[in-house]
Amino acid sequence: MSYLAQDQLTQDVTFLGRSRAAAIQQAEIYKDDARPNFVALADAVMRDEGGFAATFTRLAAGGPGIADKVDNGDGTIDQSKVTDPDLLSLTQANWPTIASLYFNDDGSPKT
Secondary structure, three states, rough: OOOOOOOHHHHHHHHHHHHHHHHHHHHHHHOOOOOHHHHHHHHHHOOOOOHHHHHHHHHHHHOOOOOHEEEEEOOOHHHHHOOHHHHHHHHHHHHHHHHHEEOOOOOOOOO
């Protein structure tokens, strides 16, 4: 795995936008979840609060095999090698992690 490719991916404007779009799309689903911290994260993502979209992007870029997938082997990346199904899967897998990073089980913000 290339940490350079992973870092480049976190800074790629198109990947940032795609990752944000996936998080917003999933927020529309999780806003009605039974877990208060999932709902709190969904609300925060939809309100574009506190850098939550950037957290999704950073964790997606660090997902299993993602940096290798985008690495062109010459110091550049091609973010388009991450498919929409990849992003959806990464977003869904990272939702519980991000929810617990920022919110308590009752949905209140962690301080």
